[in-house]
Amino acid sequence: MTVTGTNVGYDVDTVRKDFPILERTVHDGRRLVYLDSANTSQKPRTVLDAMEEFLSRHNANIHRASHALGEEATEAYEAARLKVARFVGSADETEIVFTKNISEAINLVAYSVGNASTLGTGDPRLRVGPGDEVVITVMEHHSNIVPWQLLCERTGATLKWFDVSEDGTLDMSRLDELVNERTKIVAVAHQSNMLGTINPVRLIAERAHHVGALVLVDAAQSVPHRGVDVRDLGADFVGFTGHKMCGPTGIGVLWARRELLDVMPPFLGGGEMIETVEMERSTFAPPPHKFEAGTMPITEAVGLGAAVDYLTELDRDAVDAHDQDLTAYALDQFAGVEGLRLFGPADAADRGPVVSFEVDGVHPHDVSQVLDAEGVAVRAGHHCARPLHKRFGVTASTRASFYLYNTRADVDALVAGLAQVKRYFG
Amino acid sequence: MHLDSLYQEIILDHYRHPHNKGLREPYDAEVHHVNPTCGDEVTLRVRLDGDKVVDVSYDSLGCSISQASASVMTDLVVGKDVEEANEVHQAFLELMQSRGAGEPDEEVLEDAVAFAGVSRYPARIKCALLGWMAWKDAVARTMDNVSEATS
Numbered sequence: 001m002t003v004t005g006t007n008v009g010y011d012v013d014t015v016r017k018d019f020p021i022l023e024r025t026v027h028d029g030r031r032l033v034y035l036d037s038a039n040t041s042q043k044p045r046t047v048l049d050a051m052e053e054f055l056s057r058h059n060a061n062i063h064r065a066s067h068a069l070g071e072e073a074t075e076a077y078e079a080a081r082l083k084v085a086r087f088v089g090s091a092d093e094t095e096i097v098f099t100k101n102i103s104e105a106i107n108l109v110a111y112s113v114g115n116a117s118t119l120g121t122g123d124p125r126l127r128v129g130p131g132d133e134v135v136i137t138v139m140e141h142h143s144n145i146v147p148w149q150l151l152c153e154r155t156g157a158t159l160k161w162f163d164v165s166e167d168g169t170l171d172m173s174r175l176d177e178l179v180n181e182r183t184k185i186v187a188v189a190h191q192s193n194m195l196g197t198i199n200p201v202r203l204i205a206e207r208a209h210h211v212g213a214l215v216l217v218d219a220a221q222s223v224p225h226r227g228v229d230v231r232d233l234g235a236d237f238v239g240f241t242g243h244k245m246c247g248p249t250g251i252g253v254l255w256a257r258r259e260l261l262d263v264m265p266p267f268l269g270g271g272e273m274i275e276t277v278e279m280e281r282s283t284f285a286p287p288p289h290k291f292e293a294g295t296m297p298i299t300e301a302v303g304l305g306a307a308v309d310y311l312t313e314l315d316r317d318a319v320d321a322h323d324q325d326l327t328a329y330a331l332d333q334f335a336g337v338e339g340l341r342l343f344g345p346a347d348a349a350d351r352g353p354v355v356s357f358e359v360d361g362v363h364p365h366d367v368s369q370v371l372d373a374e375g376v377a378v379r380a381g382h383h384c385a386r387p388l389h390k391r392f393g394v395t396a397s398t399r400a401s402f403y404l405y406n407t408r409a410d411v412d413a414l415v416a417g418l419a420q421v422k423r424y425f426g
Numbered sequence: 427m428h429l430d431s432l433y434q435e436i437i438l439d440h441y442r443h444p445h446n447k448g449l450r451e452p453y454d455a456e457v458h459h460v461n462p463t464c465g466d467e468v469t470l471r472v473r474l475d476g477d478k479v480v481d482v483s484y485d486s487l488g489c490s491i492s493q494a495s496a497s498v499m500t501d502l503v504v505g506k507d508v509e510e511a512n513e514v515h516q517a518f519l520e521l522m523q524s525r526g527a528g529e530p531d532e533e534v535l536e537d538a539v540a541f542a543g544v545s546r547y548p549a550r551i552k553c554a555l556l557g558w559m560a561w562k563d564a565v566a567r568t569m570d571n572v573s574e575a576t577s
């Protein structure tokens with residue numbers, strides 16, 4: 001069995017050496033086969049070092065300390081913002097708002113819209129109420145469902161959603177009906193975290209803009225893997241989360257068109273987001289600071305900046321090709337596993353490196369437990385996409401996800417583990 | 427990792443051939459419980475005659491541990507007084523919280539001693555407790571219904 005893929009320009013063995021955690025073993029000396037990167041990715045040495053260097057040499061609060069360290073810290077934090085902006089194709093770094101994760105980024109938009117709606121003044125695009133519609137899809141992560149449900153409850157707007165077809169692609173046949181002149185917001189995942197499906201975001205955005213609606217793209221699963229250009233997507237808001245893209249936990253990103261950030265009311269109030277505060281009322285700092293209340297996760301932002309550097313140096317296309325190769329290889333191997341039902345597109349070209357499946361007659365918890373005993377880490381459950389699981393008639397699935405440090409040998413370990421599962425539960 | 431300590435033969439037997447499964451009439455209370463992290467679900471009915479547990483019937487979706495535990499639980503509580511059954515429940519809870527160090531009393535827990543290994547797997551303890559939690563809730567509701575009816 002050869003472990004090198006067809007992607008000749010990419011040396012996965014060298015990449016693996018960048019990730020200290022991959023050297024460790026689990027359960028009495030078994031090699032760690034980490035297939036849960038869609039949940040959270042591992043972190044390269046450069047990210048760990050950047051965070052340690054920041055804390056041990058430059059640590060201070062930002063934007064408010066007028067001393068050497070304060071200036072260095074502010075510079076490091078703002079440099080991270082600039083890197084992230086360039087990474088997703090934004091020429092204006094004030095379009096990047098740091099949050100604690102993508103869940104907070106989506107909530108920021110939903111609550112800002114909610115605030116605009118209760119204030120009843122300001123930009124009409126941000127005001128929703130009875131008779132207005134918010135459109136999502138059944139494919140969303142709970143983080144891109146619940147904030148919109150709450151917004152609709154608060155404002156009296158109606159929630160609508162796209163269904164998926166049996167093959168795991170979004171059912172686009174009702175696009176014009178679902179996205180209509182009543183639609184104010186469309187929120188959709190770039191890539192499904194269960195099915196791996198890559199959605200036609202541009203097409204949806206075109207229709208949404210045609211009817212005057214705003215578009216939010218949940219890019220948590222796509223940004224880690226392939227080059228995402230926010231302008232190309234045609235969206236108004238794009239969210240992603242640091243910990244799935246080689247960065248630390250505690251830092252997420254909202255990109256939004258500056259023109260929108262200018263007119264959006266704040267989400268969280270507090271220190272650093274203001275211009276001036278009187279006892280009666282306050283005025284606010286310009287974006288992005290208007291949306292960054294209180295002391296931010298500074299070290300984590302620096303870590304994310306280092307993660308972005310790491311991914312950029314690896315070459316995004318090479319990473320994408322590597323992930324795709326593994327996905328194709330896994331789908332190929334799965335075809336030989338009896339009783340395995342794959343969810344989502346059958347062709348690797350139509351999906352990201354996430355493969356969810358069911359093993360006939362064995363509950364995902366039991367599948368993952370046996371795999372874990374073999375050193376293979378996968379996720380079992382509904383992966384925060386309960387409506388989507390329900391859509392496919394299951395309460396849970398087992399999910400393996402691949403990233404830049406995985407190898408074909410990892411896929412082989414998974415397939416061998418599935419044979420063990422059957423020995424136990426067959 | 428010794429999977430066999432988790433998946434004891436008794437557990438796999440109950441999983442493959444669950445006892446008392448299926449929803450039955452008559453019943454005094456019905457509850458529905460879910461495990462929010464994995465989506466496992468159980469619907470459970472309890473029938474009491476005075477203090478005596480006459481029937482516990484259930485329908486469930488879930489992993490081997492949760493299914494087997496519900497099956498074993500029904501064997502343990504049906505035919506007992508509520509108070510006795512609650513003592514068994516307490517003993518099982520303690521076993522689950524023992525982090526692998528519990529010394530279960532086979533007199534009290536019978537087949538449920540096989541779950542001793544589960545206490546070493548924090549992610550699975552909730553699975554083993556799902557049916558028991560539903561049982562406790564259903565009995566409480568039955569008692570409420572009774573006290574309402576007699577007051």
Ligand SMILES: Cc1ncc(COP(=O)(O)O)c(C=O)c1O
Pocket residue numbers: 038039101102103104141143144189191192193218220221241252384
């Ligand atoms: C598609 C998608 N959206 C949102 C999230 C939520 O990410 P976070 O927990 O970092 O907010 C995840 C990951 O869990 C995801 O896969």
